[in-house]
Amino acid sequence: MTGADDSEELYDNAPCGSLSTSLDGAITKVNATLLRWLGLPREQVVGRRFSDLLTVGGRIYYETHMAPLLRMQGEIGGVALELKAAGDNRMPVLVTATVITGRDETPQYVRTIVFDARDRLAYEQELLRARQAADRDRERLRQLVRSLQQSLLPAVLPTPPGTQTAAAYHMASPDEVGGDFYDLFPLPDGRWGFLLGDVCGKGVGAAAVTAMARYTLRTALFHDPDPATALDSLNAILYQDHRSVTHRHCTVVCGTLTTGGEATIVIATGGHPPPLLLQADGDARYLPANGGPLIGVLADATYRTQTLTLNPGDTLLLYTDGLVDAHLPDAKERYELEALLAFAGRLAPASAASTVEAITALLASFEDGLDDDAAVMAIGATSR
Amino acid sequence: MDVRARNHVVSGGRTDGRVVMLSHGFGCDQNMWRFVTPILEKDHHVVRFDHVGAGRSDLSAWREDRYAGLDGYAADVVEICEELDLRQVVFVGHSVSAMIGVLAANHRPDLFSALVLVTPSPRYIDDEGYRGGFSRSDIEELLESLESNYLGWSHAMAPVIMGNPENPELAEELTNSFCRTDPTIARSFARATFLADNRADLPAVSLPTLILECRTDVIAPPEVGAFVRDRVAGSVLVTLDATGHCPQLSAPRETAEAIDSFLASLP
Numbered sequence: 001m002t003g004a005d006d007s008e009e010l011y012d013n014a015p016c017g018s019l020s021t022s023l024d025g026a027i028t029k030v031n032a033t034l035l036r037w038l039g040l041p042r043e044q045v046v047g048r049r050f051s052d053l054l055t056v057g058g059r060i061y062y063e064t065h066m067a068p069l070l071r072m073q074g075e076i077g078g079v080a081l082e083l084k085a086a087g088d089n090r091m092p093v094l095v096t097a098t099v100i101t102g103r104d105e106t107p108q109y110v111r112t113i114v115f116d117a118r119d120r121l122a123y124e125q126e127l128l129r130a131r132q133a134a135d136r137d138r139e140r141l142r143q144l145v146r147s148l149q150q151s152l153l154p155a156v157l158p159t160p161p162g163t164q165t166a167a168a169y170h171m172a173s174p175d176e177v178g179g180d181f182y183d184l185f186p187l188p189d190g191r192w193g194f195l196l197g198d199v200c201g202k203g204v205g206a207a208a209v210t211a212m213a214r215y216t217l218r219t220a221l222f223h224d225p226d227p228a229t230a231l232d233s234l235n236a237i238l239y240q241d242h243r244s245v246t247h248r249h250c251t252v253v254c255g256t257l258t259t260g261g262e263a264t265i266v267i268a269t270g271g272h273p274p275p276l277l278l279q280a281d282g283d284a285r286y287l288p289a290n291g292g293p294l295i296g297v298l299a300d301a302t303y304r305t306q307t308l309t310l311n312p313g314d315t316l317l318l319y320t321d322g323l324v325d326a327h328l329p330d331a332k333e334r335y336e337l338e339a340l341l342a343f344a345g346r347l348a349p350a351s352a353a354s355t356v357e358a359i360t361a362l363l364a365s366f367e368d369g370l371d372d373d374a375a376v377m378a379i380g381a382t383s384r
Numbered sequence: 385m386d387v388r389a390r391n392h393v394v395s396g397g398r399t400d401g402r403v404v405m406l407s408h409g410f411g412c413d414q415n416m417w418r419f420v421t422p423i424l425e426k427d428h429h430v431v432r433f434d435h436v437g438a439g440r441s442d443l444s445a446w447r448e449d450r451y452a453g454l455d456g457y458a459a460d461v462v463e464i465c466e467e468l469d470l471r472q473v474v475f476v477g478h479s480v481s482a483m484i485g486v487l488a489a490n491h492r493p494d495l496f497s498a499l500v501l502v503t504p505s506p507r508y509i510d511d512e513g514y515r516g517g518f519s520r521s522d523i524e525e526l527l528e529s530l531e532s533n534y535l536g537w538s539h540a541m542a543p544v545i546m547g548n549p550e551n552p553e554l555a556e557e558l559t560n561s562f563c564r565t566d567p568t569i570a571r572s573f574a575r576a577t578f579l580a581d582n583r584a585d586l587p588a589v590s591l592p593t594l595i596l597e598c599r600t601d602v603i604a605p606p607e608v609g610a611f612v613r614d615r616v617a618g619s620v621l622v623t624l625d626a627t628g629h630c631p632q633l634s635a636p637r638e639t640a641e642a643i644d645s646f647l648a649s650l651p
Contacts, residue, residue: 024626024634064410
């Protein structure tokens, strides 16, 4: 066998289709492999346009995308098309084409290589099926996470007489339940109990402790409406497990609200950022720091209460540290307490609803900078 | 809204010349005009842009309802003319943009002075007594293949085949980038293009009109060029000695010359 025969044989029977077209698009040369795929004799292929060999979708795609690109960049690759194959079949192919230039760099003709992509297409469809299954599973997981998160929060936030209340929960990730919680509920003596907290960590383990913390505090306030005693109880219960792998600590702000007459608030915090008061006169200030330590960490922690009067037009804002730990977009710093105070100063005076609305918009503006869940609850006094 | 940024509007040529606005069709972006632009810029004020969804347009401006039909694209053309304070515009539309220009000019004839329709088609699907070149099932097949996302660039393969090991960034930037479109937008644009029927809009054209077609064009066959000429009163049909659907790329000089001599014939 001579060398010439050898390369001719390789051209004709290569494991890929090969063809040449003149610059006006007419096919001048085609190999045997491609003719076999097409099921056509050579004379029915030479002289036609390459796009005539494609299914109609491919033909339009070729003329509107491939041919222009070939003109503009001299080569194209990895284009997925379908051939009108022998026996009325369609054959998925990957096409690569190059403009061959002469010695003076002027384009002479176009060489096109056609790869059989049937196996590849089957593989891609398998991948697509797997991805669709994964997408469905993830949607189911998100549904579950949403339901679980909602079960940790009151379905409807009550509005004690003479007040306006509002709350919001921002989930950092739709795939994982967070450990933030809040609640507002009536007490047997006519007062109201409220609480807002953050169990460390995320996921189902945190959710279990979150539910336990919320109901422990509710029960404690139900029996003894002293917020400091309620925090003592929660601290003792969480501390019991402090050696266990399932142990988690939390931060909480917890209080009671007396309405009818002056709205009076008794409040205690443990390891929690200070509540913020937006005053009717337009000022904003943090409540004095007299909080106790993180809850569940020390055997002998003590918690103290402070009392404040909520004048008509005042709004008390409770929030978790997701808000003050958020990274500002385009900045390395976190959104610190001073920034929140300045924000509240610009906002005050504001109703509970508009305060929560403004904070929700602020949280949304952090975009990806918000890496932790954030809960906010506002209680505003409307009238005596 | 910043219309210039939304449509990535680029101007060049003689600012005291006639305004020639180049509008690309389904597929690529304003790069389609790269070979004719330098020729036209010698005498004219040439304005090019990308339709929303194509090229370097602002993808966030794309709205499914606005761009479900050609009217939304035509409204963009009018907005560009108003934003740049363009008057007496000669609108040159390729492929589907020819009909976008017809709609814009019929809606606001005060902005335009002439139309150049490059390989136009008022309807791609055959109808009784009309040959558009495609059967309904052909077009459904096209839309379906775009729907299944099978047709087009195989993302995993492209870098391997096109990759330039010495200069990978360059390869990444250049590879097929002129014609890469978000699949959702491409599907919507294909639907707006290939399901459109603008035959009834042609007789309303009141501007001097030049129709350019190619000798062989599988997307807009010769019957369609003749149909457009017969429906637009006083229009001129020129058949370029070119093949394919994009004469501005395959025969840029002839295309620019045809446009130039048409412009010279205008009052």
